[in-house]
Amino acid sequence: MGLDGARSHDERTTATPRTPMPHPRPPARVPFDLAAWASAPRPEADPGVFRQDHRQLDPERAEAAKVPTWPLLLRAGLNAVVGWLAFVYGTQLALRVIVLTVWVDHPSSTAVTVVGLSVNALVLAVVIKVFGRMGRWPEVWRRYALPLLSRTVTEEVPDTEEEQSEAARQRDPWAVLRQGGAGVAAGRLDGEAVGDVDYVRIRRAWESAQADPVFLPAFVEQVSLRGAAAFAHPSEARELPGRTERHDLLLGQVRLGTAQDVPKNPLTHRSAGFALDPVVLGTSLLAVGPAGTGKTARLARPVAEALCLQALAGTACAVVIGAADADLGPDAWYDVVIAPGDPASRYGLDLYGAAQDPDEAAARLAEALLPDELTARAETARTALQQMVGPFHAAFGRYPGVRELRALLAGEPESLEALVKGLRAAERLGSFERDLEHREHQRGRADDPGALLADRLALLDRPAFEGAFATDGTGRPPFAMRVLDHPLRVRVKLPERSHPEAARMLSRLLVGQFVQAAGSRGDRSLFAGLVVDDASAALDAGIVRGLQRLRGANAGVVLLLRTLVDLPEALRAPLFGAVGCRAAFPGIAPWDGKLFSEAWGTHLVRETAVTLAPDTSGGIVRRAGRLGRKALSGTTAQTESVTTREVERLRWSPSDLAHALPAGHAVVSLTAVSGEQVPPLLVDLRG
Template sequence: MALGGAPQAYPQTSDRIPDHPVPHRGFDLIGWLSAPRHSGTPGMYALGPAARTPQEQRDEDGAGIPAWQLLLRAALNLVVAWEVFYYLGSLVNVEIRGFVVPKVGDGGGLTFTTWLVDLLEIALLVKVFGRMGRWSLVWRRYGRPLVRRAVVATEKKAVIPAQADGRPQAVDPWWAFRAVAEPGGLALLEQETASGRVNDVDHQRLNRALECVRDYPDRLAALLDAVRDHGSAACAHPSGLRDLPARGSGNDLLLRQIRLGTAEDVPKNPPAYRGVDLALDPTLLGTSLLAVGPSGTGKTVRLARPVAETLCLQALAGTAVVVVVGAADADLGPDSWYDVVVAPGDSRGRYGLDLYGGARRPEEGASRLADALLPEELAPRATLARQALQQVVGPFAAAHGRPPGLRELCLLLRGDADAWNGLREELRATGQLTDHQYDLAQRERMHGQIDDPGGLLADRLGLLDRPVFAGCFNAAPGGGAGDPAGKRTAPGSVPRDAGLPLFAMHALDHPLRVRIALPEHAHPEAARILARLAVGQFLHAAGTRQDRSLFAGLVVDDASAVIDTHSVRDLQRLRGAHAGAVLLLRTLSDLPEGLRAPLFGAVGGRMAFPGLAPWDGTLFAETWGTVWVDERDITRAPDTSGGMFKRTWRAIRTVLAGERAQTESVTTRRVERRRWSPSELAQVLPGGHAVLSLTAVDGTPVPPLLVDLRK
């Protein structure tokens, strides 16, 4: 049985259909599906501008040449090439005739040889004079557009297949259903599609449902019946929502992308990425992303909120589960975006938090709780703390069939005599005292000693055992949320004095949207404990879950309190568990120095915002490495060349201009330079921008790019 007799609060999957569906009105589903997309390059927004090909990059290099100069140079080289071919060809033909005619005569052999030599001459002349005259650039700038216009004009005259109303045929959004649906089974769905009542979330949700039940005939029949009877409202998310209120732009659910901004057209960015839109998707989020920058630089508004939004949309479509952790006043979307809102100390909280995460073994829940209670500066005592909690939670769960409540745990850790006698009597009554005698003896032996972590753990738990947090955490039987016999109720319908239903982090195999709002201003130390607890439970649950079909996303608005040795190690496991995290930091100085480099190595995405401290920029610069660049050295020296006339003229020009004539020598060499130096990251980045590097799950890298997050 799962550790935690409290009801595990997560919405159950149901077949109910919402009475008032709320999709986008007038959504052009066919147009959205038919929009041209380019994929294959990690980090590139498929609906934005495509990456420039090497040919287009060469065109851009010659874009600064005026048209008259380009055409004049091409024409001059063409005239010279023709003259060379005319006179050189005549001379060569005479030589060929004198060599070939005595052997093969003046018939077909001579003609073939002449043509072959002419072709070789033409190829040689085109290569030589075409390169000097930039004929390829002339063709790409003027010739190819003319040919394309001619081809388009020809295609317009061709017969285009049309529908009954005369419009061109478009993509069929329900082609996957047609292969399994009965005739007329998609009539309602097609009618809603034509009237614009089916949005992108509906399309992805229904196709996801079909993908899951395709190999199960009974479930497939039930799905087809629901689609026939309810159309696009079939298989709705347990919340009944089919879209997000106050939804922003830049989401492409077909490829599960969220647009972040545009890569600037600057020399720092590789030519292939200049001017393209950058986006995140589960393939990139699967390696996790670390963003560092001071407050007010846009980390929350331009990164955390968009990622939370797209993961919430994917959860409505049945492809993701998301947990968002941040201060109660952080702009991470309205509460209506989320199914579960855990807000300790706030009346808007509809759920409490299970301190043990719904762990199925006492050791797991106790270990996560101990790591959350002790800050990083007390990490050397973590081993003893975990052992102390396990020695209490394990016997208590065996005796009562549930973990200890918050108050009960505090009393047992402090060594309260009544609490220990009650635990012993319960174990004796259930016949398990012998099994847990050793743990009890070990714990009792530590009571009152200087190095006993029990008192410290109890004091830390006391920060949560306050009236303002009543009903928000595990309670003893009769306390509402801790009652093992209690029944789950709808969010918001349970009075606070009766306790809230508890959310357990092991529910990551459901398409949930979870918001944990921390009381950072009123109770900062309690907020740190809760943040560490929630993140630790997520990392453990995401890495050990059996069903990994859903992408598990974690967004932490301020990760300074949650980064420790255990979280860094667990972050590395997310890559293979179809999960990822977005961690925001104000400065790396908030972390112990020994954790900074391992954290950079554990994540595949790194993002530097303006105003970064130089010592923070050093780690970014070292991580991004160096690149080979062409460096030009210009040496100037007084001009002393020439005879008497030239020297006299230079002397007159020096008197008139006030400057001595100089000669310049230019030396070009390839040198290795940092992609971004710490001073550039600290001083050069403009507001609203960031430098972003990414790595896909398969190891494909995206180099550091200067991104305008406002576009």
């Protein structure tokens, strides 16, 4: 957030509160141990692994750990006995060979001792190497000997002064401040309860101050004055009420579940915590599954919670779109809550996204207004809307409201006369006269796109939406998507029950504005995250193309779908190619599973085939014995042939995805912004 983190919302967006709305931090049920949390190990790991306190898995040790106790101990004991015999007789054999080949007459006692010890050491090393590996002695040592020794030894050797000081420095969360000359600020923070949000926010401000030493006194002054509340989010909130998930804000990770210990999962992920962070969300995520399978509760809500926490820490901005009754967190999580259709809503929506170019704003609005079945008329609709929006903006210095735009597209004489009069007063009539004439020629024709757009705008020109989309300052403060370079938390509640078609249009408009605004930001230091609870109406060809550009813009979207059938067929394959992360939830249709299966491809597996054939070997005696056995038991003697080969198989077949996924689980594949990929993982999302 930097040193300007305490600025008010009025300097950041037109839709933010005029006065701060502090959300008091609820008392923690368990005291937060900042030192332990900040110094917890976070080893490097593959994308998708929750790195806090993660233990790297050694593949050999994992395989050895699967061996039961008694077979392991029996094998170790047998190898120890054989190894001892090999050591005894091996040393004798080696010494005899030396005496017969290279030994000199009358050797000195020292030479005898040196040669004897050397031979014993060499043979012992070979025995330990060979029989220790076959008997898995290291696994026995790790599994049984070490725990026994740890319980036996009760007196620990005290650490040296250097080790004690190093340990203290590692557990001091403010050591970097003391070393950098901000000891006074560190002392103030030592005496306060600092949460993980506070810690990450202050550390981010410290990094900004380190970039320019001029800001160091300002940093110390702010922390000395406000303590843990220094550089707080403009809302003054320092925590989310009702926070439930496990987060590691130092890495921006939210833990969603556990990758299962199954052969289909890579060894590096088995039994490890599964997490999402901006590194993988930056490639965008598509989740498909029927209602009730946990997409919202176990994916959308935790990601929304993580983005809101990161916004409070000054590292992200969050936009969350869903139905009014979707469980995407309480309103207290968000700075701006937009509920078109709800008279109690405090904020409205800028239909043009505060775009600087009228033609660009009109084009995005036209694409959002048209339903899927009329996309073939998108080009003429864009032109018609641009021919009205551009002149209106030139005449009045603002964009037209819904009712004004509807009247212009319908060709109402009073509205057109007022527009011409405004252009003449602004001395811009000559620039737009041809546009107005072209619209006049189109009016009344059967294929006039203006009439179609006016009918679609009528869905937004309803009494329930009064003041929600005003552009003249008479309605509610409008939220504009151009504020994605500030740590805002925005929730849009769509009226899917009362106005379903209007909700579809607004969903498509908002997603399009986000993709457009996130890709054109000048300051990309904050991760811009968008969560869409039901994206079936929010996608078109332009948005799908724009998703790929978000990877380089430090932004990403999470799209939830009930089924891919809700999308036009021409969009399904391009959408799979545009997103880097894909999640399949239980109960998806086989035709949906086919796209996932094709996207995840195949891999080599070792396949063992067993072939049984009648046994015809041997002479008369063996054949007679087999005939007698068949007469007595009724079974035919058979030979068994085992063939092992490597074959290509689908990682997950459509049938497995449709019928074999347990409840509460999902299969998720990830791609990091750097291009690193993680094959599909079976993840338990229930804990």
